[in-house]
Amino acid sequence: MNHRIDIAIIGAGPQALTLVTHLLQKKPSLRSRIQVFDPSGTWMAQWRRQFAAQEIPYLRSPGVHHPDPKQTLFNFADRRQAELHLPYNRPGTQLFHDFCETVIDRWQLRDLVKAAQIVQLSPLRSTRFRLRLDNSQQVEARRVVIATGGGSAQFPRWVTQVNAHRSDRLCHAQEIALPQLPNLAGETVLIIGSGQSSAHLALGAVKRGARVLMMARRTLNEKLFDAEPGWLGPKYLKGFQAESDWQVRLQMIQKARNGVSIAPELLSQLRRLSRSGQVAFYENCQVSRATWQGETWQVECRQSDVHECLAHQPMDRIWLATGTETDISAHPLMGEVLTQYPNQLVNGLPVLDEHLRWPGCDLFLMGPWAALQVGPVARNLHGGRMACDRIVPALTKATLARTVSH
Ligand SMILES: Cc1cc2nc3c(=O)[nH]c(=O)nc-3n(C[C@H](O)[C@H](O)[C@H](O)COP(=O)(O)OP(=O)(O)OC[C@H]3O[C@@H](n4cnc5c(N)ncnc54)[C@H](O)[C@@H]3O)c2cc1C
Structure with a gap:
């Protein structure tokens, strides 16, 4: 060499x-x-x-x-x-x-x-x-x-405080390989995050028999692309590049991405699955604590007054589609x-x-x-x-x- x-x-x-x-x-x-x-x-x-x-x-x-x-x-x-x-x-x-x-x-x-x-x-x-x-x-x-x-991988803060190291039961999207998973029939999987990966993983889990709860910090955002096509050419880039204040540029990037999003056809599939109970959405919601008890996770969310039911649902797996x-x-x-x-x-x-x-x-x-x-x-x-x-x-x-x- x-x-x-x-x-x-x-x-x-x-x-x-x-x-x-x-x-x-x-x-x-x-x-x-x-x-x-x-x-x-x-x-x-x-x-x-x-x-x-x-x-x-x-x-x-x-x-x-x-x-x-x-x-x-x-x-x-x-x-x-x-x-x-x-x-x-x-x-x-x-x-x-x-x-x-x-x-x-x-x-x-x-x-x-x-x-x-x-x-x-x-x-x-x-x-x-x-x-x-x-x-x-x-x-x-x-x-x-x-x-x-x-x-x-980026992890939510509560992950550092969990009481058990169960890397097979609490993992980041980057660590999950759907083809290597066993049959998930009868299991409940909590997927945290609202981007494209959360949707692919949810569909994969349902395909393997699981019931999926999708939890998002915000309302699920439906977009064909993660930023508007105007960002591929001068339509938006001209103004972006003319901006000399880096902080303002950052804000423009954040606004353009408007958080993360899911392509419409994926979200439609998930909505269909929610009608048959295979998928449930928990929007505007965040986990505050997860505790490993016996063979499942007990999860508390910050809005427990709104989603109290979550506390009574043991989760077999938690998947973090929380970005990088x-x-x-x-x-x-x-x-x-x-x-x-x-x-x-x-x-x-x-x-x-x-x-x-x-x-x-x-x-x-x-x-x-x-x-x-x-x-x-x-x-x-x-x-x-x-x-x-x-x-x-x-x-x-x-x-x-x-x-x-x-
Ligand atoms: C599931 C998924 C789907 C996506 N789909 C699309 C899509 O349809 N269209 C689109 O435009 N974008 C898509 N993206 C965004 C996507 O990340 C990028 O398009 C693309 O992977 C970025 O290419 P890259 O070369 O920057 O990174 P990568 O594809 O991640 O390649 C980086 C490489 O660097 C190597 N590497 C890292 N550290 C080191 C090191 N220290 N020494 C040597 N090598 C190292 C890694 O092993 C890796 O092979 C998708 C992303 C994900 C996660």
């Missing part, structure tokens, strides 16, 4: 794949200077895992969003029209997977991914980074891109960077330059960490494309390289 590389990309998900295809399109000679790191050693492993774990039949995003800068998914899907789901031709999970495999082959990217987790990122002077791999190897890179996807951590200072690789290059954070999101570069060093951030520049869809497939528009010029044009002061 080359121990000195030019561009190190950490993570081999769809955002990293999008970046590499766009980099090579712009400058094919970069191929030998890029190294991608992912524990799986393959592209899109985490993406595939999460779709399989939640048995997601098709994407939430339209088929125009994918990692290839040249080919369209629709040409590829010519004979597979049935796998494009209306409205907006949302691709089936297998169709999207097969298309991405052709992207990886067409751009000859299979060998680019090294099977390794990066466990430490250390800036060396202002011109290099040292990356420590989980096998204790070390690599030096001139430029680094963090494309590690969403943060780690979006504070960059909690990112396991950012400790030394934050110490050596302190930066302004707005509610945990970093203020990056227009090329998504961390001020003072050649570290670029994609995914949720780029939200203050890219906007509310930063974590999605299209956010990856928008991040590329900013990062690729900085990695390919000498004139946009950072000025290094010695």
Whole structure:
């Protein structure tokens, strides 16, 4: 393995794949200077895992969003029209997977991914980074891109106070793999959260015979996409990018996402199931305490006057579809960077330059960490494309390289 590389990309998900295809399109000679790191050693492993774990039949995003800068998914899907789901031709999970495999082959990217987790990122002077791999190897890179996807699981505070460690009976959505669950007939599952994952998990639990209680801090929010399509182009982004106050930008992001949401067809399925009693909704409600008693959870909620009945319903399982951590200072690789290059954070999101570069060093951030520049869809497939528009010029044009002061 080359121990000195030019561009190190950490993570081999769809955002990293999008970046590499766009980099090579712009400058094919970069191929030998890029190294991608992912524990799986393959592209899109985490993406595939999460779709399989939640048995997601098709994407939430339209088929125009994918990692290839040249080919369209629709040409590829010519004979597979049935796998494009209306409205907006949302691709089936297998169709999207097969298309991405052709992207990886067409751009000859299979060998680019090294099977390794990066466990430490250390800036060396202002011109290099040292990356420590989980096998204790070390690599030096001139430029680094963090494309590690969403943060780690976010837990409600009451979870730290539960009286028993039952990881099989109280787990975060990231830890659940529906296909590996036993038959849940006769069980009651409490699912906390009101995003798309809560809906997929609820449907999966009902399919296995469980009765599901869905608890949301707010009223369930029905939306086709997690942010309005106006956020994919100038309609909303023009005003967003013209805003110089980062705090206001944060508010714009929060307003655009309006909390989390569930696609209409999923919510309709859940509402149908609620009519037959297989699903019950507890909206505007939060757990205050859960106690393991015998073989079930006893749950109290903050609005026990409104939902007193919850206290009398033992839960066999609690699933937390409570999202991921979006504070960059909690990112396991950012400790030394934050110490050596302190930066302004707005509610945990970093203020990056227009090329998504961390001020003072050649570290670029994609995914949720780029939200203050890219906007509310930063974590999605299209956010990856928008991040590329900013990062690729900085990695390919000498004139946009950072000025290094010695
Ligand atoms: C269930 C689910 C469904 C979704 N559906 C859609 C959808 O339909 N459309 C859409 O646009 N978005 C969707 N999203 C949002 C989705 O997260 C992103 O589109 C996509 O996964 C983001 O790609 P990514 O490359 O940033 O992250 P990921 O796909 O998570 O890839 C990041 C990779 O980085 C690796 N990694 C992490 N840390 C390290 C490290 N220290 N060293 C080396 N490698 C590391 C991980 O192993 C992983 O393989 C969905 C999200 C979820 C959870």
